[in-house]
Amino acid sequence: MEFFKIHKDIPFMRNALVFNIISFATFVLAVFFLFSRGLHLSVEFTGGTVMEVGYTQAADVGKVRSTVAGLGFADVQVQTFGTASDVMIRLPAQEGVSTAQQSASVMTALTAQDAQVVLRRSEFVGPQVGKELAQDGLKALAMVVFGIMIYLAIRFEWKYAVAAIIANLHDVVIILGFFAFFQWEFSLAVLAAVLAVLGYSVNESVVIFDRIRENFRRYRKMETREIIDNAITSTISRTIITHGSTQMMVLSMLVFGGPTLHYFALALTIGILFGIYSSVFVAAAIAMWLGIKREDLVKPGSGSKKDEDPNDPNAGATV
Numbered sequence: 168m169e170f171f172k173i174h175k176d177i178p179f180m181r182n183a184l185v186f187n188i189i190s191f192a193t194f195v196l197a198v199f200f201l202f203s204r205g206l207h208l209s210v211e212f213t214g215g216t217v218m219e220v221g222y223t224q225a226a227d228v229g230k231v232r233s234t235v236a237g238l239g240f241a242d243v244q245v246q247t248f249g250t251a252s253d254v255m256i257r258l259p260a261q262e263g264v265s266t267a268q269q270s271a272s273v274m275t276a277l278t279a280q281d282a283q284v285v286l287r288r289s290e291f292v293g294p295q296v297g298k299e300l301a302q303d304g305l306k307a308l309a310m311v312v313f314g315i316m317i318y319l320a321i322r323f324e325w326k327y328a329v330a331a332i333i334a335n336l337h338d339v340v341i342i343l344g345f346f347a348f349f350q351w352e353f354s355l356a357v358l359a360a361v362l363a364v365l366g367y368s369v370n371e372s373v374v375i376f377d378r379i380r381e382n383f384r385r386y387r388k389m390e391t392r393e394i395i396d397n398a399i400t401s402t403i404s405r406t407i408i409t410h411g412s413t414q415m416m417v418l419s420m421l422v423f424g425g426p427t428l429h430y431f432a433l434a435l436t437i438g439i440l441f442g443i444y445s446s447v448f449v450a451a452a453i454a455m456w457l458g459i460k461r462e463d464l465v466k467p468g469s470g471s472k473k474d475e476d477p478n479d480p481n482a483g484a485t486v
Contacts (some may be wrong), residue, residue: 173403176396183452190449194337197344204347209354210244210257210292212301216266218256218273219288222281225251232426234276240269242352246427253287266291304358311365312336319369323376326457331372334450338368338441342434356431364438367413371406371446376454378402383461391459395451406443414439 210217220231231254232245244257258269270289277284312332319328339361346353378398386394417439421432 360434368442
């Protein structure tokens with residue numbers, strides 16, 4: 168399915184060096200903010216009080232959140248779980264204030280609005296649990312990266328695997344850099360979004376690499392730069408359809424999802440936008456700098472008549 172078809176290849180790789188320099192500068196800035204400011208970790212990572220309260224009817228999560236925030240608690244997480252009448256509240260740890268004291272002050276404020284609200288559970292989540300979550304998250308990220316590299320190396324060639332991983336890590340670091348610079352809350356939901364971006368971004372790279380492989384078979388006398396430009400140009404319509412529809416869904420979560428989904432959707436939005444950019448100007452360009460060639464994917468002399476484009480003046484040439 169195509170909305171439009173571009174008949175003349177766009178010379179993307181002509182300015183590949185300039186875009187790679189911009190990407191490198193952005194990457195360095197993101198790393199700088201990560202080390203200078205660090206991530207603003209949520210209660211799940213830093214530790215705090217977890218409360219579960221029950222209502223007799225569907226809870227107004229926004230009202231509960233504003234009530235708890237009015238007590239002076241920063242970075243409060245409020246969400247429903249199980250049913251609409253069950254609410255989970257996460258409070259950051261406060262120096263000199265116990266879990267029991269935090270729970271008591273919250274329940275006092277909530278019962279002032281609804282006398283039938285019931286405290287079902289209140290417990291302290293220590294920073295050790297948060298440390299384990301952070302370690303598990305890093306392990307999950309490493310396993311995803313390792314798995315993607317193996318997949319791409321088997322499906323294509325090691326140069327493509329290196330190019331795609333550099334591009335994907337570029338997206339991940341950029342997302343983390345945004346969260347560090349603006350000090351947005353980094354939670355487990357955001358971590359899930361980062362892992363989703365890894366898989367989503369590599370999909371676009373695979374589509375472009377697939378078209379590059381097809382072009383190497385069809386256009387035998389084209390230079391590598393022309394092959395890549397043609398591959399990217401011919402997939403633009405598909406990119407607009409796929410990423411446009413995905414971005415509309417993510418933006419709807421960002422606008423209408425409320426505070427619970429806000430940073431999750433924000434991370435996905437940044438990841439999708441930079442994922443398009445990195446697949447074209449980072450992954451494809453790095454693959455070109457690494458010296459990809461027809462012999463990497465197609466054995467010399469292995470082409471057949473059915474692989475040739477009858478409209479291609481280079482068809483029939485041998486390598």
